[in-house]
Amino acid sequence: MPITETRSSLHQLSPSKLSAFITCPTMFKARYILGIKSPPSASMVLGRAVHAGLELLGRRRQMDLLVAVDDLINEFNETLKADIEGEGLEIKPDELAKLREAGEQLIRLYLGRYGHEKPVSSELHLDEPLIHPSTGEVYQRPSLPGIEPGELSLYGIVDSVLEEPDGLVVVDYKVTARTSADSSVMLTHRMQLLCYAWLMSRASDRPVKALEIRQLVRKKQPDISVTRLPVPGNVSYAPMFDTIDALLATVDGDAYLSRYGFLCHASCDGYRLCSPLA
Ligand code: SF4
Numbered sequence: 001m002p003i004t005e006t007r008s009s010l011h012q013l014s015p016s017k018l019s020a021f022i023t024c025p026t027m028f029k030a031r032y033i034l035g036i037k038s039p040p041s042a043s044m045v046l047g048r049a050v051h052a053g054l055e056l057l058g059r060r061r062q063m064d065l066l067v068a069v070d071d072l073i074n075e076f077n078e079t080l081k082a083d084i085e086g087e088g089l090e091i092k093p094d095e096l097a098k099l100r101e102a103g104e105q106l107i108r109l110y111l112g113r114y115g116h117e118k119p120v121s122s123e124l125h126l127d128e129p130l131i132h133p134s135t136g137e138v139y140q141r142p143s144l145p146g147i148e149p150g151e152l153s154l155y156g157i158v159d160s161v162l163e164e165p166d167g168l169v170v171v172d173y174k175v176t177a178r179t180s181a182d183s184s185v186m187l188t189h190r191m192q193l194l195c196y197a198w199l200m201s202r203a204s205d206r207p208v209k210a211l212e213i214r215q216l217v218r219k220k221q222p223d224i225s226v227t228r229l230p231v232p233g234n235v236s237y238a239p240m241f242d243t244i245d246a247l248l249a250t251v252d253g254d255a256y257l258s259r260y261g262f263l264c265h266a267s268c269d270g271y272r273l274c275s276p277l278a
């Protein structure tokens with residue numbers, strides 16, 4: 001895809017956009033201002049297909065319906081097939097067989113552990129106008145080609161919401177290749193978690209007591225690792241709003257920093273922008 005093509009998608013902000021901006025403003029520009037999108041890896045399509053199976057489980061359990069494992073696995077396989085075809089990915093038959101086996105194992109494991117759970121919401125789409133915490137003014141969308149003027153909102157999809165006696169628990173699923181320690185999960189996903197807590201605090205009268213990340217670990221012996229982070233009643237959303245301010249100033253000034261680091265790679269969406277010598 002040519003990098004000169006402008007496909008800004010900044011009608012709304014999202015946890016992913018804020019996280020990308022924090023990681024590297026140039027990568028953010030590539031993805032969300034220029035619309036450069038690398039094809040997903042096989043691991044990514046696996047994660048999306050497992051997610052589709054768990055979404056079906058959540059929807060059925062929310063309605064108190066029984067769930068057959070074959071339905072979930074069928075949903076997983078259909079999503080995997082459609083995603084691979086839609087993205088035009090070429091995956092060798094033996095690799096595809098491994099992906100199917102890994103996904104089916106994870107879904108069976110998850111169903112065995114959490115099949116009894118009845119969420120109050122599943123795949124909850126939240127869209128809340130962003131209001132400046134100091135001035136009380138609603139944030140406005142950045143001036144960019146293709147963006148209609150209007151209020152700027154934060155949009156996010158919460159995988160599952162559980163109700164416990166003293167508050168709500170926001171659950172997020174992640175399919176990973178290895179188990180990450182609690183501290184690492186918290187550091188890696190802190191902006192996403194803060195955004196979810198803020199969205200839920202705007203959307204519900206019930207307090208959010210905790211955020212829970214369930215890592216579905218794809219390895220020889222598949223595993224589910226759970227990290228639960230309590231949300232203090234006086235949690236500060238300042239880091240989220242500071243990031244929004246910095247992001248909008250960067251977009252307004254068209255000045256994007258390349259945050260070179262040891263995770264930089266030629267497969268990064270922004271590599272062609274930050275690597276003039278490559
Ligand atoms: S490769 Fe370039 S655009 Fe990607 S994270 Fe590194 S500096 Fe940023």
